[in-house]
Amino acid sequence: MAKGSRQAAWEFFGAELKRRREDAGFTQVELGMRVFVSGGYIGQFEQAIRKPQLDVAQRIDEALQTDGIFERMWRKLIKDQTYTEYFAHAAELEQLATEICEYAPAVIPGLLQTREYARAMFLAGNPLATDEYIEELIKGRMDRARVLTDAARPVYWAVLHETVLRIPVGGAAVMAHQLDHIAAMMRERTVLVQVLPFSQGAHPAMGKMMWVMEFEDAPPTVYTEGVFSGSLLDEPTLVKRIRASYDHIRAAALSPEAALTMIESAAEDYRQCASSP
Numbered sequence: 001m002a003k004g005s006r007q008a009a010w011e012f013f014g015a016e017l018k019r020r021r022e023d024a025g026f027t028q029v030e031l032g033m034r035v036f037v038s039g040g041y042i043g044q045f046e047q048a049i050r051k052p053q054l055d056v057a058q059r060i061d062e063a064l065q066t067d068g069i070f071e072r073m074w075r076k077l078i079k080d081q082t083y084t085e086y087f088a089h090a091a092e093l094e095q096l097a098t099e100i101c102e103y104a105p106a107v108i109p110g111l112l113q114t115r116e117y118a119r120a121m122f123l124a125g126n127p128l129a130t131d132e133y134i135e136e137l138i139k140g141r142m143d144r145a146r147v148l149t150d151a152a153r154p155v156y157w158a159v160l161h162e163t164v165l166r167i168p169v170g171g172a173a174v175m176a177h178q179l180d181h182i183a184a185m186m187r188e189r190t191v192l193v194q195v196l197p198f199s200q201g202a203h204p205a206m207g208k209m210m211w212v213m214e215f216e217d218a219p220p221t222v223y224t225e226g227v228f229s230g231s232l233l234d235e236p237t238l239v240k241r242i243r244a245s246y247d248h249i250r251a252a253a254l255s256p257e258a259a260l261t262m263i264e265s266a267a268e269d270y271r272q273c274a275s276s277p
Contacts (some may be wrong), residue, residue, distance in 0.1 A: 013073050018046040018270055020064045035059035039215060050218075051077075051092050053224055053232070063066050080241040087230050090211070090223040099155040099214035103249055104164055105207050108178060111156065112185070112193075117178040118142070120170030157192040159246075159253050165195065165266045172274035179267035186260050194253035195262050203252055212243055 002028045021031050021042070028046075029039030035056055044050035052060070057074040061067070094100065094111075102109050108117055115138055123129070148156055168175050185191045196203065211223040222233040222242045233239060254262065 007048065007084055009077055010051060013070070013077070014046040014048040016073075017060065017070065021046075024064050026063075031060070031063060032093040034063040036051075038218075044218075050096065051089060053089055072137050087225075090230060090232055091144060093213055093215075093221060093223075093232075096146065096215060097154045097213040098216050099156070101212040101214075101246055101250075102156075102158045103161075103210045103246055104158060105161045105171070105209055106163055106167065108160070108164055108182070109158055110141050111148055112158065112182055113141060113145070113193070114174075114178050114181050115142060116174045120174055124169075148185070151246055153190070155192075156190075157194075157250075159173075159194045159196055160248050160259075161196045162198050162262075165263065168270070176267050176274055177272035179263050179270065183260060183264050183267065186256065186263075190254055193263070194250060194256055194258055195259040196249060196253040197262070203249055210242055210246055212239075212246055271275075 021028070024031075026034075027039065028042040032039040032042045034061065035042075037052075037056060041050065041052075044051050050076065052070075054071070054074055057070040058068075060070045062069075063265070102110075102111075104269060107121065110118075113121070118138050118141045122134050126134065126137075147153060165179065169178075182191075182193060186193050209225050211225075212220060214220050219234055219236065220239050220243070222239050222244075224231050224233065234243070253259070
């Protein structure tokens, strides 16, 4: 399903939700109470600004007694989209966020990746895939990255563990270009990047990727990812604990200025390695 067609389908989902809600005599707030989200969320679902998670679609069916129609529409739309099911909703929220704070323990974050780095990562995870499939994955990642060049781009603040700089994904030339790309974005003040050096030793959430998103009119949400799995967390107490862990990591990391020096130095090391006979 093309991007425009998929958006039109979500708009139909929202229009149908509005019609069925009004037929049932519920306000947005009243329906929200029954499915454990805010009335504002219901309004965003109806306008196709935000997409519900599966469990919310199922509760909407229960509240409106719609015999599973919203669950079936949700499953069809998720099945036809670019991203894996566990990441799809996070990708949608990413485009709505006003601030994104990310900790990367081992891999360059997707929003900062070059095409060559992304290709090396996708090939490593899909060694028998066709070129067409790999290109489709790369395109999805590059499309996501455009959020950082939009006029209304979110504040983006990443902390990279030094491990990220030292793993030669794709080889020395690819890494040199990748780190140059990050350095350029830092110098252009498009992103804020820090590096957590090896010398800091153990730290909170060691080895665990975390991604905190803030929104203008909705509570913050955390995304974490494991092997072929991911979780969106919005329970306030848990989000607060994860945000505190991120703040501790950020406090222990090098300043952006020192991080830029380390990143540029690592890029130069890779460049020299790539040019060596």
